[in-house]
Amino acid sequence: MTKKRTPRRHSGQSRTRRHRKSTSEYGQTQNLLVDRILGFLAGRPEPASPAMILAGLDLSDQDKKRVTEILADLERTGKVTRQHKKYLLADGGGLIQATLDLTGKGFGFALVEGADKKDKDPFIAPSHLNGASHGDRILIRLIGTGRGRPEARVVKIIKRGISRLCGIYTAGGKTGYVTPDNERLPYTVHVRRDNSLGARDNTAVLLEIIDYGSANRPPEGKIIEILGDPFSVAVQLRMTLEQFELPRSFPEDVEQEVRRLRPLVKCDPERTDLRHIPHVTIDGETAKDFDDAIAVEQTKTGFRLHVSIADVSHYVRTGSAIDIEAYRRGTSTYLPDLVIPMLPERLSNDLCSLVPDQDRPAFTAILEFDKKGHRTGQRYCKSMIRSHRRFTYTAVRQILYDRDPDMQESHRDLLPMLEAAGKLAQQLQQRRRQRGSIGFNIPEAEIRLQGDKIDTIARAERNQAHQLIEECMLAANEAVAETLANANQDVLYRIHERPDPAKVDLFTEAAAVMNLQLPKTEISPAWFARVIEEADGSPVQYVVNNLMLRTMQQARYSPENLG
Structure with a gap:
C-alpha cells in the first residue's frame, strides 16, 4: 500500500512569506538609496558623475550598477538631468523644503513654508525621519497618502534646528545621559564623563550637542552649564528661556538708539490735544506697561467713547535697530514674576506707557453711539493724551459693581466717567449677543x-x-476694520472661519451625551452661543467650553475679510 503524500502547504507559504519579505526589504533599501542620491545632488551647483556620487555616499564599486540604474530612472521621470555623463537635480527633483515639527510620540509633520492653509501638513513616520529632529530644516519626498493626509520621508537635513538643550542629567559610569526637558525631543543624549562638568545625578543642565548620532548610535553632547535643582523656580524659568530661545537682554545697537530717544513733551500741530479728556487705564494689579486707555462720556444722543493706544511709531522708526529687534521677538512674553519685553524697558514701561499724569503721544479712535449701543459715527486722530488715573480691574469692580462707598468717594472725580463706561459696555455686550457672539x-x-x-x-x-x-x-477694532474695508485699504484682518463640519458633528454628539438641550436651528454663531448659555453654571460648563473651542477654526490674520 502506497502512502498518500500530503502537500507541504506550510513550507510553500513560508517560502512565499520569505520572498515577500525579501522583496519588501529590497524595495526599502532601493528607496533609501534613491533618497540618498537625491539628497547628495540637492544644493549642488555643479553636476556630479556616478563616481562622485559613489564616493560622496561612501559606496563601493559593487553599487555602481544600482546607482547607474537609479540615475537613469530619475532621468526618465524628470527628477534629474544629464550633462555629459554627469547628473544635476532638475527643478528640485520633486523634493520639498520644510521644517520638521516632531511630536512626543516620535512621528512628525513637515511644515512647508508658503503652503496653502487648507493643505494638510505631510506626515512623517518615525522610520522615515532619517535622523532628523524637531526644528530641523529638511528636504522631504512625498511617498504616498494615508488617512487623507500626504506622507513623506526625510531625504536630507539642511540645517539642524536645535544645537543645545536643557534637561536632567543622569550620572553613570564612564557615560551618563541627559533627558531633554522637551517632549518634542523623544531621545536621550549621551555624555562622557569628561564632558559632564562634574554634574551630579538628577541635576538640571544646559547641554550642547556635539554629535547627532545615527540610526544605530545615540546623539552625544557636552554639558556647558550646570543649572541646579530642577524643582527650583529660578531654574525652571531659566530652562524655559533656553528652550524657547528667549533673549534676556537687548543688543548694544538697540540700547544705543534707546538712549538717544527724547520724550515728546509738546503737542505737535499734527496731533489733536486730548489731554483734557479724562482717560484712564484699567489693567491687572501687577501690570507695568499701560498701552491703552479709555474715556466715555454721556451725550444727549447716547455715548462718546475714546479708545487711545500708545503711539509707538513716534519713537520706533521703520528699519531702525529697535524695530528689527522688536520684529524678531514678535511679542512680549509673560512668565510668573518675569516679563521678556518686545521693546526695551525705557519704551515699554515709560515713553510708550500711558502712565498717569504724564503727557503721551497716542492714536485715538473717537466713536459715537446712540443710547442702545448702535455706532453712529467715528473719527480717528493722532493725539496727545494724559492718563488721569491708573485703575486695576479690582478697583473698577469695587467702584462700579460692588458700589463700595469708600472707593467711590476716593474716585469721586472720575465716577461719572466710569458709570458712563459701564452703561455703554452693557449695551455693547447685549448687541453682540444678539448678533450671536460666542462668549467662552x-x-x-x-x-x-x-x-x-x-x-x-x-x-x-x-x-x-x-x-x-x-x-x-x-x-x-470693529470700527477701524469697517472703516478700512469701506475705504478699500489693504489691511490684515483677524478672522475666524467657519468650523469643519466633521468637528461640528463630533461636538453635537458629545453635547447630546451630556444631556444638553441643543437648539433646533441651523448651525451658526448664534447656535454655538445658545449652547454656551445652556451649559453656563452646569457641571459640564468647562468641558463644553473646551470642546467648542477645539471645534472652532483657529484665529488667523488674512488680507481677506473672511469672517
Whole structure:
C-alpha cells in the first residue's frame, strides 16, 4: 500500500512569506538609496558623475550598477538631468523644503513654508525621519497618502534646528545621559564623563550637542552649564528661556538708539490735544506697561467713547535697530514674576506707557453711539493724551459693581466717567449677543510665587471690569476694520472661519451625551452661543467650553475679510 503524500502547504507559504519579505526589504533599501542620491545632488551647483556620487555616499564599486540604474530612472521621470555623463537635480527633483515639527510620540509633520492653509501638513513616520529632529530644516519626498493626509520621508537635513538643550542629567559610569526637558525631543543624549562638568545625578543642565548620532548610535553632547535643582523656580524659568530661545537682554545697537530717544513733551500741530479728556487705564494689579486707555462720556444722543493706544511709531522708526529687534521677538512674553519685553524697558514701561499724569503721544479712535449701543459715527486722530488715573480691574469692580462707598468717594472725580463706561459696555455686550457672539468662559491659572518656590496655583479672577475693557476694545477694532474695508485699504484682518463640519458633528454628539438641550436651528454663531448659555453654571460648563473651542477654526490674520 502506497502512502498518500500530503502537500507541504506550510513550507510553500513560508517560502512565499520569505520572498515577500525579501522583496519588501529590497524595495526599502532601493528607496533609501534613491533618497540618498537625491539628497547628495540637492544644493549642488555643479553636476556630479556616478563616481562622485559613489564616493560622496561612501559606496563601493559593487553599487555602481544600482546607482547607474537609479540615475537613469530619475532621468526618465524628470527628477534629474544629464550633462555629459554627469547628473544635476532638475527643478528640485520633486523634493520639498520644510521644517520638521516632531511630536512626543516620535512621528512628525513637515511644515512647508508658503503652503496653502487648507493643505494638510505631510506626515512623517518615525522610520522615515532619517535622523532628523524637531526644528530641523529638511528636504522631504512625498511617498504616498494615508488617512487623507500626504506622507513623506526625510531625504536630507539642511540645517539642524536645535544645537543645545536643557534637561536632567543622569550620572553613570564612564557615560551618563541627559533627558531633554522637551517632549518634542523623544531621545536621550549621551555624555562622557569628561564632558559632564562634574554634574551630579538628577541635576538640571544646559547641554550642547556635539554629535547627532545615527540610526544605530545615540546623539552625544557636552554639558556647558550646570543649572541646579530642577524643582527650583529660578531654574525652571531659566530652562524655559533656553528652550524657547528667549533673549534676556537687548543688543548694544538697540540700547544705543534707546538712549538717544527724547520724550515728546509738546503737542505737535499734527496731533489733536486730548489731554483734557479724562482717560484712564484699567489693567491687572501687577501690570507695568499701560498701552491703552479709555474715556466715555454721556451725550444727549447716547455715548462718546475714546479708545487711545500708545503711539509707538513716534519713537520706533521703520528699519531702525529697535524695530528689527522688536520684529524678531514678535511679542512680549509673560512668565510668573518675569516679563521678556518686545521693546526695551525705557519704551515699554515709560515713553510708550500711558502712565498717569504724564503727557503721551497716542492714536485715538473717537466713536459715537446712540443710547442702545448702535455706532453712529467715528473719527480717528493722532493725539496727545494724559492718563488721569491708573485703575486695576479690582478697583473698577469695587467702584462700579460692588458700589463700595469708600472707593467711590476716593474716585469721586472720575465716577461719572466710569458709570458712563459701564452703561455703554452693557449695551455693547447685549448687541453682540444678539448678533450671536460666542462668549467662552474658560478659566486661566494664576501662579503665585513665594521666594524660589510656587506658593499657589489659583484660578485667575475675571470680573465685570474685564468685560468693560474688552467691549471698548472690540468696539474700536470693529470700527477701524469697517472703516478700512469701506475705504478699500489693504489691511490684515483677524478672522475666524467657519468650523469643519466633521468637528461640528463630533461636538453635537458629545453635547447630546451630556444631556444638553441643543437648539433646533441651523448651525451658526448664534447656535454655538445658545449652547454656551445652556451649559453656563452646569457641571459640564468647562468641558463644553473646551470642546467648542477645539471645534472652532483657529484665529488667523488674512488680507481677506473672511469672517
